[in-house]
Amino acid sequence: MINLKIILTLVAIAISTQISKADINVADIFSDNMVLQRNLAVKVWGSADPGEKVLLSFKGQKLKTKTDNKGRWSVLLKPMQAGGPYEMTISGKNEVVLKNILIGDVWICSGQSNMQWPVSKSNNAEQEIKEANYPNIRLFEVPRSVSNVPVDNIPFAKWKECSPETVKNFSAVGYYFGRDLQKEIDVPIGLIHTSWGGTCVETWTSKVSITKLPKYEDFGARIDNYDVLTMAQKFEDDLKEALGGFPEKEVGMKEKWMLPNTDRSDWLSMTLPTLWENAGYKRLNGRVWFSYDINLSAEQLDTTAQLHLGKIHDSDISWVNGQRVGGLNWANEVERVYPVPAQLLKVGKNNISVRVEDKYYKGGFASKADKLFLQLGEKKLPLSGEWQFKVDTVIPDFKPFPNDVPSLLYNAMIHPLIPYGIKGVIWYQGESNTPRSKEYELTFPNMINNWREDWQQGDFPFLFVQLANYQQPVKKPKDDAWAELRESQAKTLHLDNTGMAVAIDIGEANDIHPKNKQEVGNRLMLSALKVAYGKDIVHSGPIYKSMQIDENKVIISFDHIGSGLIVKNKHGYINEFEIAGDDKLFHWAKAKLDGDKIIVWSDQVEKPIAVRFGWSINPAEFNLYNQEGLPASPFRTDDWESMTDGLSFDN
Template sequence: MVLQRNLNLKIWGNAEPGEKVMVSFNGQKQKSKANTFGKWSVVLDPMKAVKEPLIMTVHGNNVIELKNILIGDVWVCSGQSNMQMKVSECIDAENEIKAANYPNLRLFEVPRTVSNTPVDHIANASWKVCTPETIKNFSAAGYFFGRDLQKEIDVPIGLIHTSWGATCVETWTSKASITKLPKYGDFGTRIDHYDETTASQKFEDNLKKAIGKFPEKELGMEENWMQPNTDRSTWNTIELPTLWENAGYQRLNGLVWFSIDFNLTETDIGSGAQLHLGKIHDSDITWVNGQKIGGMNWSNNVERVYAVPSKILKVGKNNISVRVEDKYYKGGFASKANKLFFQMGKKKIPLSGNWKMKVDKVIPDFKPLPNDVPSLLYNAMIHPLIPYGIKGAIWYQGESNTPRSKEYEITFPNMINNWREDWGQGNFPFLFVQLANFQVAKSTPKEDAWAELRESQTKTLRVINTGMAVAIDIGDANNIHPLNKQDVGNRLMFSALKVAYGKDIVHSGPIYQSMQIEDNKVIISFDHAGSGLLVKNKHGYINEFEIAGDDKKFYWAKAKLDGNQIIVWSDDVNKPVAVRFAWSMNPAEFNLYNKEGLPASPFRTDDWEGVTDGKSFDD
């Protein structure tokens, strides 16, 4: 393993009550005595980095030798699936794995488990030397960060990987910390009463009450449930839009069909018809009058807008059928009622209200989930690491908090402060990755939950000793887990060199500083411009800017460099009051950097109400 250098280092363990213990390591000897609970600990004086293997001897009624110990810097690597993603899954994986011979880089993997009470021990886990064999299934972002960092500072590096895909920030926060926040005061009782076995059985029993016997075989496609003449008299009724968990179908994962009839007149039928369904969790296939008009896979943040050919419409009754698939967490229709309608020209037919619903297939998985209540992963996967000496932490998470992005401005800094307080090592460096670009690029400016989450991440830089790696240009429109984790790790490393090691380097891309309005133009100034702003376009055009006046309606804007400032304007806005940049899930035309090659962070100059304002854990 690697022990943290330059730190009063706590070593702890278990023995018989009253047993005397002595720890010998690197020329030091420290004594302790186990208390009535059998717990003991010693504190070693700070030590410099050591690259040659050392032995720690623990003397009690028996003798334990811990071999091959180095002294250097230890980093905790945590978050959700983009931190969990393996080296074997990233780009150029074969060559990366072959080259992963780093004897002074050590790896520790925390097993994934939940607990509603703090846990002190980690079972079935041990430190490993970094080799091509041990690195395959380790965190790619964590590994590339540690590898690049070691090359820069030339000391042993220890990486403790503790992450879980699709998890929210609240589950990584202690009960004492989360219950201090607005809207979370009553969660203490829910956390205390959470029981894995009871919770699993309760979810299964409740779902059987809601839908009856679980369907064993998928039938909808085979029996053509999308056809208008399908007998739906025995189908359930559900009021849409809603996530089906909010309608009493807790822990329903699988396939669910929805259907509604609506009427058209002869004058309604013409060209340009569109079906608007809002956001659907997660995949859908959609039919009108039995004809498929669209579908998306695993695109829960994309609003469904499908063109409807006029030839398939008819005077009188028409039918819409939607087959929704969801394999994890919540499923169904996630937008507000005003996003669910059928449009012909300027006329809109609202579709919110009662729909028919039938469950086609159930995935019977009722295991406890980390997001059931807050603190489950803090208790099981963070608490047992404390007080192991660390240099700092890196973090890649946020996707699962996008439904409540505004609140993340509070819950994320709260978690950082929670870890620091509990670790008792002061304000250790905490570095995080801003959400990468994902999904289809938008054609017109609009509100966006992912953009709001990135804004909350940027605001977290107000917390002392934090750093942010911007990944807005290295994502993948079709994959929420972008394969380029090399650049992610490298950009985190730049933040570490500045924040943790005090190096005089440019560690960040441009970050919005201020704006000035002159006539019909807005002048934007930046922090972290480095040696100058850089536009990656041979004609110098800067993309992804939007501008709005008092009416709060945004238009695509023109933008140009003026030294280290950017001038923004639009012929559609005579009196601008607000500017936004890269304000979408996927600003696909992004091209603004500093000359050090680091991308600018998305931003907005306004503070107008967003789509996630007021949303919290139970929403």
């Protein structure tokens, strides 16, 4: 009897398996409420038993096909005009009916956290959500996941009508773009949101594409060998081995590790400056204390002293001889410069202690060695070298991270969408690539070409946001990685059918996620009207065109001046210009409007050869626009060595 029950159970399983296998399935991107791309031969695909006949009926079209030996099928719908709603029926041994389908324009919305940022956290969120009743806008959210191989499935995702219930956690930039665009062109809009905060462009690029680039030729094996299922445990085990175990609880502040007489005999050593991931402590998130002793002579002491620590990821508290001298929270782009009271320093041994906290990705000291020093009057005493350190807290978060190796998000969050018919892409990303901004000039266009080649829908419009202003304004002109990233973004406009929404005037000094996503979406929409729809409009602010030197002045010309240049200053002064001579030292410059050109000069530079504009992480006094109200894009006229030259994925 027991054997009979087992046999019957096995037969039932076999029958159910056969029934399951016989079911016709359509790819996950197809569901009720979807938008199909108008005026395009649209591919619909799915799976069934090998050799099964499939019939697809939609809007008068009846298409027949048969699955291949792997059970895959696809059909190609003839181009259709905008409209709906319609139903689609897919028949074989079973029948699938998809309802409430619209035909219109489909846009991919991708990037990192500023694209991921939801409507519920944008400006005027409560009112925006309340008014978000747009049944002709449809939303599709790709779940965040990683894979080292291309996948076809998008689990637990369905198209939804845009409503107050469905829009609140959807991409704010994507929604405001789609809403404004739908009002302009009056056709249904489909928005596919696929983004992940903190991610770099390399992870959004396929293995085939990224390994064609210099310095990435050998990454193929690293991608292939990245085991998503076991990597988390490996990260945890490796970190435990490197540290000799994890601390059970935080005690550093309670035990006052900042005091000079702290027993540090069991502390480890690390050569600073460096990010601790680069020192062998991968996946270390938490709180780490650093200590350094410096001997001072009576001759070195001065009435003015400053502690320079460079950039720290992400938060710090810093002490000199046990007394706090400074600290910043979540300010990884700010160079730490803390005044040190003269009475704190003494002849002989002086202790510097820094408590660094990092909760996400890489932590530690991010600047070069020349940024780490103690300044006493005019003297700079280097602090780079061996520091002692001790881990006080480990945040046990060892999940695979999209930036571990390239292609992880392309495989899991882009590949399953291909070749769904689309109109174009909007993209907001770049912050995570600022450590290698110069290389972005290569990696970003490469990703765009990668997507276009794989989609096989021509050079579809690709519209992107130039990074917004962020952090505290600088007091003196200097090189800046964010400025270099914006330059690399602007250079990407050499690709056909691209557009750039400049956001240099709508950022927030204290938040990398500015809340005014409405203006970002609207500026992307203007680019779409021009690039994707051929409207005769001014879609861009002024972009640098050329320069002419006239004795001690430089005359700057622009493209995209629209109805003319304007200065948002009642006195007519143009801010954020810098000028340099052949010594390559930049000085703040004066600038004035002369018709459609700008004249730039400085009393400190007799023979100028280079001009920079908005060349900092936060050109906070920005005030140059065209009369259509669109801001000028930051630029430089020189091609001198960048601070991120030569840096790539492993740096």
